[in-house]
Amino acid sequence: MALDQYQEEEEGMSFLDHLAALRWHIPRAVSAVLVFSVAAFIAKDFVFGILILGPSKVDFLTYLLLCEVGNYLGVTALCIDDLPFTIQSRQMTGQFSMHMTSSFVVGIIAAFPYLFWEVWRFISPGLYSKEKNAARGAVFFVSFLFLSGASFGYYILSPLSINFLANYQLDPSITNEFDITSYVSTLSMLVLASAIMFQLPVVVFFLSMSGLVTSGMLKAYRKHSIVVILVLSAVITPPDVISQLLIAMPIVVLYEVGIGIAKRLEKKRALKEAELGTKNVDE
Secondary structure (H helix, E strand, O other): OHHHHHHHHHHOOOHHHHHHHHHHHHHHHHHHHHHHHHHHHHOHHHHHHHHHOHHHOOOOHHHHHHHHHHHHHOOHHHOOOOOOEEEEOOOOOHHHHHHHHHHHHHHHHHHHHHHHHHHHHHHHHHOOHHHHHHOOOHHHHHHHHHHHHHHHHHHHHHHHHHHHHHHOOOOOOOOEEEEHHHHHHHHHHHHHHHHHHOOHHHHHHHHHHOOOOOHHHHHHOHHHHHHHHHHHHHHHOOOOHHHHHHHHHHHHHHHHHHHHHHHHHHHHHHHHHHHHHHHHHHO
16 A cells, blocks of 8 residues: 555656646636636626625615515514615725726636636645545535535625614714725625635545544534534624524534534545455455
8 A cells, every 4th residue: 555655656746747737727727717807897787786786785685585584474674675875985996996806806706616626636636546536526516615605605694794784873873884995895705704614514524534633523522613603603793693593504504514524534444444454364
């Protein structure tokens, strides 16, 4: 086993070969981001009028669904009839700079599956064959979780946060007039943070593969983790139980998925060790 691993190292790419490969991966990845960014820049009416400014309007999909749920449950408070704030641009270059910045962020999110594919193509030659087999489908799962997290942040986290902040008032004489930079930055942060947060099962997978995390360890700290998740949910969401549960539940589910992944890897590792032990005894 050690001999095969040594041969793989000898037959693998040298450091200069990796640098040469990186020289081609980077331009392709940058080109993909630029293509999607330019497309987002051109499609200004859709990107801004519908996508970015969507959560600031009462006819946004999430608000309409919440109202239907509220009508079904008899909870009229879930219906959002007004978002009492206006969005302003207080700098001469404010709208243009936000147009550029938001187009770039949209380009990164849209191009992420291709970006990670390029990263994986660069990393995979340096992995052993058993590591490649264990990480099969990494591009699909990482991309799926990233886009799922971004969708969760956009359709769930952002509308709830914007609704809370828009209706939060210290005194009736104070009106909410948000700057376009503040609005776009908050929306981008919520979407990207959620997308990264959804990578928890992938992180657990690689940590478990390296032996740094075990299912027993995750189970032992489950209660502590749930408390931390609830606290974070309370901090980043409006102060009501429904919103906090909507945020906390997916993270708890991802944590449990991580435990299942770690347990599965441990079983596979134990079976391989048992097979190797049997072979050594027979020899």
